[in-house]
Amino acid sequence: MARAVEQNLWQETETIGFSAPELCERTTADVVIIGGGYTGLSAALHLAEAGADVCVLEAGQVGAGGSGRSVGLVNSGLWLPPDDVEKQLGAQPGRKLNQVLADAPELVFDLIDKYDIPCDAVQQGTLHCAVGARGMKDLQSRYRQRRERGAVVSLLDADETARRTGTGAYAGALFDPRAGTIQPKSYVAGLARAATKLGVRVYEQSPAVALSRAGNGWEVRTPTASVSANTVIQATNAYSRWGAHDFPYTPVCFFQMATAPIPASMRNRILPRGEGCWDTGLVMTSFRVDAAGRLLIGGVGDLDNMGGGTHSAWARRKVAQLFPGLAGTDFEHAWTGRIAMSRDHLPKITNLGERGLAIYGFSGRGIGPGTAFGKALADWVATGDEGALPLPVQSPMSDPLSRIKAPYFEAGATLFHAVDARRSGFTAVEAREGAVADRRPVNPGRVSNETSGRH
Incomplete structure (x- = not known):
């Protein structure tokens, strides 16, 4: 677009x-x-x-x-x-x-x-979604650390994550009921x-x-x-x-694109409870549905820069990967904002x-x-x-290097989106590999006791 x-x-x-x-x-x-x-x-x-x-x-x-x-x-x-x-x-x-x-x-x-x-x-909370086995390990550690501090968060397996989000692309998710949209x-x-x-x-x-x-x-x-x-x-x-x-700080651009309100038949399956989502991907993807039923998808990048076309193409591809029933859906809104990323x-x-x-x-x-x-x-x-x-x-x-880093963030995001947009089925395959790595239902108590590392 x-x-x-x-x-x-x-x-x-x-x-x-x-x-x-x-x-x-x-x-x-x-x-x-x-x-x-x-x-x-x-x-x-x-x-x-x-x-x-x-x-x-x-x-x-x-x-x-x-x-x-x-x-x-x-x-x-x-x-x-x-x-x-x-x-x-x-x-x-x-x-x-x-x-x-x-x-x-x-x-x-x-x-x-x-x-x-x-x-x-x-x-209604947020879902931090795991991309593959590595992403699930990250979330297990985040779950442990938050539970140690008294947060009533939940670690969801791949099947429950699919029911909550409407996509089978993720190996699991960390649900935080305190949060929202x-x-x-x-x-x-x-x-x-x-x-x-x-x-x-x-x-x-x-x-x-x-x-x-x-x-x-x-x-x-x-x-x-x-x-x-x-x-x-x-x-x-x-x-x-x-x-x-x-x-x-390093100014990092983050863009978003929004569809028209999606059909009611699909709205009942895509984030039916209204959580907001982001994932553990190397270059993060966010997605949510607004009050009118529009699907929003976002990622690092500047739509008004040279890589804007690449970012837009990636967003279309990502929607199709996550929600095949929306493949080919056009975007009616698109915009970019800036993040102040400290060192x-x-x-x-x-x-x-x-x-x-x-x-x-x-x-x-x-x-x-x-x-x-x-x-x-x-x-x-x-x-x-x-x-x-x-x-x-x-x-x-x-x-003095803070502002010099900004073009590298943009270049890296553009390269990632250029490659990711061409890897058909990549997200779903990675997610299922992560789920296969531990096919047993996630036991929060076991995860809390056995995992360590990053939150």
Whole structure:
């Protein structure tokens, strides 16, 4: 499908219709937040609940960056397994972050209920699907680590995974009932609406072009105005734009394509319970069904780059591999977003100066972590205690290779999708090989006791 312009399903189906004016004059606030996505608006909302005077500057429209382009999976945890988080951060800080992330989906769904946000919220869990025997071993380890931390997750065998997903392509899956799916653009618009009702001033089309100390506080300048505040929070993640505060992450593109609503006869077989899915593939595949019954499939890559045609061809092939009854189905929507991939795959909280923090590096996990980090930032503002934050604050870092890595991610994803699109039946064959490796039904107790390694 050739695209003259981007067709972002979430932008087109968001019904809240939030809009805000451009900042056109000098103003003041207790806190100025740069970035109108999950993190910035969660922080603004929780600060407003505590009575703070808050100003949010958004370069485009609320949710125009990654928050309005994500898959819409409300996950617990990060890409990294809990053991690795604690190994990298240390036992106590790692346990703290793991707990914050484990609780994040409940925070998201509680906010949706509290502020009546119409965002197609479905808390029916997520399925992390195993590609072959290697993927199943990975999930067995992830299952063990989560169970050790009290999570009521389940490890599914190939047959149960096929019943849940509608495809026999996977060797098994890790089911997390805490998680779920949302319409991400509607969620972020709902956060903005709730925040403004509590007095937050949100300004769209107001990019921050300079940040500096001003007396005992901060001044943030836009092209036409400025905000002076005691505290500044930069929450632009993969969409930071400027100079000294353009942080060391690798911008990785992730695209999605969506069909028209699939026939009812197939809708009853493809993810009938409404879980969101992603897999353990070398280059990850995500798939889910939205409230209207559209099938969405996504992967690493930029549809607007030279490899866009390869990514689109792969998506068509992947749909046919996973769901043969949908072979030949066209896509009506296609769009790309950016992920801020940190070098160690951990989020970062960076010190900008006195009462100034920046948050970035969610590495593709924005909804739950961003919402939770936003709440923690509000607690930090209220108390001045860095112990309220999920992570230790770091000094500004540099990684001159971070942006150079981006073309390699894109090239690798394009090569993988070019090869994968030509390997007919590859996914199903690999999955069945993994199932044959252990044909016995998975016993969660046995898995928990016998497996080790990555989460």
